[in-house]
Amino acid sequence: MDMPAPDLGVISRKARIVARLRAILPADAVIDALEELRVYECDALTAYRCPPLAAVLPRTTEEVSAVLRVCWEEGVPVVPRGSGTSLAGGAMPTADSVILGVARMNAVIETDYENRFIRVQSGRTNLSVSGAVEAEGFFYAPDPSSQLACAIAGNIAMNSGGAHCLKYGVTTNNLLGVTLVKMDGTVVTLGGPWGDPSGLDLLGVVCGSEGQLGVVTEAWLRILPKPEGARPVLVGFNSNEVAGACVADIIRAGILPVAIEFMDRPCIRATEAFAKAGYPDCEALLIIEVEGSDAEISEQLARIRQIALAHEPVEFREAADEDQAKRIWLGRKSAFGAMGQINDYMCLDGTIPVSSLAHVLKRIGEMSREFGLDVGNVFHAGDGNMHPLILFDANKPGDLERCEAFGAEILKLCVEVGGCLTGEHGVGIEKRDLMAVQFAPEDMEAQMRVKDVFDPKWLLNPAKVFPLGISAVRRAG
Amino acid sequence: MRPTSEAELAEAVAGASGPLLVRGGGTRTLGHAVGEVLETGGLSGVELYEPGALTLVVRAGTALAEVTQVLAGERQRLAFEVPDLRGLLGREGVSTIGGVVASNASGPRRVQVGACRDALLGVRFVDGAGTVVKNGGRVMKNVTGYDLVKLLAGSRGTLGVLSEVSFKVQAQPEAEATLMVEGLDDVAGLAALRAALGSPFDVSGAARHGGRSLIRVEGMAGSVGYRVRELTARIGGEISVVEGEASAALWRQVRDVVPFHTRTGDVWRIATLPTVAAMIVEQLKGEAVWDWGGGLIWLLLDPGRGADVAAAIAGRGHATLVRGQGAPAFPPEAPEVAALVAGVKAKFDPRGILNAGMMG
Incomplete structure (x- = not known):
């Protein structure tokens, strides 16, 4: 992953830029000491880090406006930051940029x-x-x-x-x-x-x-x-295909669960070892949650049971009370932590048409063997938003690169079957260089024209989303 | 011009020597634009339909009636309840799915499931230079790149000519029922709608006209019955319950603003806060069909009341003149927003030939 070379002219004017920011903000709202800037050197995509030129923490819209005006006049790139939880590097700074954090604006x-x-x-x-x-x-x-x-x-x-x-x-x-x-x-x-x-x-x-x-x-x-109540069921299957067919049948029947979560065998095993939620050892597991009054929940679950049983599950477990409901969710909610216990992992986020689910899982399994890296799948099956977790060892030279190459192949597969690179995490820097897999140059050109209107100098978070090659002319100003 | 393929459409736009009046069936066109007519009705047909994934991809010129029929074959539908405005606007013609998207046409169920733009997963369109652009796709969750899908929805052909659209569709519910609440004045009748929408009973319609408030629930039979009982216990007034086709017929009246079809006068469409809906109508002394719990007011007024309408809304929403003369159809935007709109239009349609002037 490359980032553009920082603008040395901007870096050489750091003192002046910081002084101008201090003139418009309270003293505690401007950070320019290197050791304090470390906090802002990355977001939740921790593989890539770079401290910014400075960071500002305004408290009002007026202060934000004043900061942006100064940076606009000085030609300084600005990277907006919420809480820094982006998995895609959306809030990762460059050395010539000012981080604009909104954390103090929480009223x-x-x-x-x-x-x-x-x-x-x-x-x-x-x-x-x-x-x-x-x-x-x-x-x-x-x-x-x-x-x-x-x-x-x-x-x-x-x-x-x-x-x-x-x-x-x-x-x-x-x-x-x-x-x-x-x-x-x-x-x-x-x-x-x-x-x-x-x-x-x-x-x-x-x-x-x-x-x-x-x-x-x-x-x-x-x-x-708020709905009156909610209740999950757990359904285990011995084949991903059958689990996928069960999801399609539920959706088709017109039942609208609030969530349909899917875990595959590697993920179930890792989770079971870690959280001991009592999941069955099977190929695929669905957690389906419905909402409403007790009677409405029972009505929906009866229908779901009928559909699921037609697919001969190895297990159908309904939560009888709050405690059992928590146990059903326990494994799913611990899945990321469980995988993290085993090794470092990279979490992908491609979306696929629900009808391609079994095919995609089979291909991911094959690729896992080709790349020699384990992968567990846990995802939102109702809407096809996958979260393959690829395990790698960050301390082993070459493992991160191999993992990224594997991830790129999975995302290409998602696009190939009619899906997309990212369902909810965003492009950031992580998927930036894969954009051309999904979009033709004219598709990206149309998107970049919108930025031209809002930010003609391309100073806001400029090195993200679009491949550097195609945004180069615009970023050069 | 009536191209029959996306390539022909792109050629037609690229080769245009003057302004183009872009339209599907012309059944819901608002505002004034002139130019050579470019119809999309020739771009017709379903590209892909996966009922198990709730996904439909269709060419933009396909008749809405055909889309509805194809979905009904699998007991599915477009969730956002497309209004048929022909009766209100005195139009003939065949509504196209592209026209639905271009006007973000959304009916009573918007309070529950969102507007057309919320069900729209992807678009293909030809921009003002004749370039084919795609955005979004056919999957329900997609944050890859900017969301031009939302931008194109409701852009009324001013940014590009739609050639293909994809939707998340919805299963038809097993049952529906409507509470008809009578004996309340407008203030109390609208408060009843807000109370229903603020309840956990998943109301899918909340409207009022002719002195009657309507509250709809849909879903599995047992659940519908339960929610009707719970809402009846909480809402005041004289309540009767209508089910099935009789309930559906009531909502077509609201959706298509049928009470104003045979009446003369200007019709305004006002989007506002439900809590000020009664006050706005009281101030203007017009006749109203309220939808979205009061968040949408269809208002029948004598001609020439534009200034009064703006004064009554007082910044708490906006009004579109859907039927009548003497005022621009679309309200002016704040200057800093207008600058962005003009900028975006200039980028997508540099020659300014697509429905020029239609949206003000």
Whole structure:
């Protein structure tokens, strides 16, 4: 993975740039000492690190605007950062860039239960948005697994999903409006609490633009009344094909579970050894969760049982109480940790049509043998969003490169069967150089033109998303 | 011009010597644009349909009726409940799926499942220079690159001419029922809708007209019955329950704004906050069909009330003049937003030939 050579002119002007930032921000909001900048040298893609030129932690939209204006005038690249939980390197800085962290902007501005929205500053964590409305019986639906730590700003930048988006959609489906600051400091409001756009849906393209169009400082989010209850079932199968067919039949029957999670044998075994959730030792395991009142849950589960039993599962386990429900989820929730116990891992995020599931798992198994690296699969089966976890040893020379090559082959396979490179993590730097697998040059050109409009100097998070070769002219200014 | 392939469409746009009036069936076109007519009806047919994956890929000129029929064959549907605006706008013609996407046409179920743009997984389109561009795809979760899918939805042909669209579709529910609530004035009747939407009972429609509030639930039979009972216990007024086809017929009235079909006058479509919906209508003294719990107001007014409408909304939403003259159809954007819109349009259609002036 390459990053562009830093602009030495910018680096040589560090003192002046920092002085200008200090002039517009409180003293504690500008960080320029190398040892303190280490905090910002990477996000959750820890394989790549680089301390930024400086970091700023503004508290208001006005401060964000002032910072961006200075950086725009000075020609300094800016890398926006929520909580730094990106698995794709979306918040990784370059040596000539200023990190703009929104972590101190975490206030709730307004909650409106009758109109069913909440307005927050974008540094607020995902889970604490739900926390703010919980007492009134509401929640914010998108639930990425990093939800305890991740910020709404990053959720919007990456259009984050989660386990429950089969029913509730991803961030873009739950985002009503934003306050956005453009690179030149202009403050723009897109959308609003009523949701419906009056003209072009610019909000729709801002969501998922990976911090390249502007810095979102505030957001209106849809909140939903909490369902009365939820209950999972666990179904084990001795073949991936049959498990896949069972998923398709459930979806086709018109039952809409809130989640259908899938684990394959390597992942089940690793998880069992680690968490001892009592999972059956089988080829494929589904966790299906439905919501509603007790009676509604029973009605749905009866139908699911009927469908599943027709596929002759090795196990069908219904949670009879809260404790059993927790045990069913325990293994799934420990899966990443369990794999991490075995070795370092890389988590992929390609999406495939559900109909290709068995074929893709078989090919991944074959490739695993070719590359000599183990892989476990745990993913959101209802929507085809895979999470292959490739195990490697970071201390073994060449292992990371082999792992990345294996990962690239899996993602190419996802595209080949009609899917995409990333379902919920984003492109960042991780999948940047694979974009041409999915898109023709004119497809990427159309996307880059949107950035040209929002950020004509290409200063916002510039070395991400698009392969460096095709963005070079624009980044050169 | 009526191209029959994407390549022909691209040639037609690239070779255009002047403005183009892009349309599917012209059944929901708003605003004013002039130019040589470019129809997409020749780009027709289902490309791929996987009922087990809830995925449909279809050429943009395909008739909406054909899409509906194909999905119904597998007991599925487009979740966002496409309005048929022919009766309201006095149009003839065949609505196309591309026109649905280009206008982000979304009906009552939007309160539960989102708009057309939320069900749209991918697009192929020809931009103003005649270049074919694809974005999104056919899978439900996709964050690869910028989401031009949302940008194209509702862009009314001003950024590109759609050639293919893909959707996440929905299984038809086993049962549906509607609570008809009478005996409440508009303020109380709209409050009842908000209460229903704020409940855990997964309401899929919340509308009001003719002194009657309508609350719909859909799903498995037992669940529908349960939710009807729970909602009845919580909502005031005189409640009767309508099921099945009779319920569906009620919602077609709301979806297509049938009460205004035979009435004269301007029709405004106002998106706003549900809690101010009653106040806006009271101030303007018009006749209303409320949908989305009050978040959408179809308002019948005498001609020439544009300034009054803007004053009544007072920044809490926006209004589109869907039927009538004397005001631009689309409201002006704030200057900094208008600059972005103009910039994006200039990038996608550098010659300014696609439905020029249609969206203001």
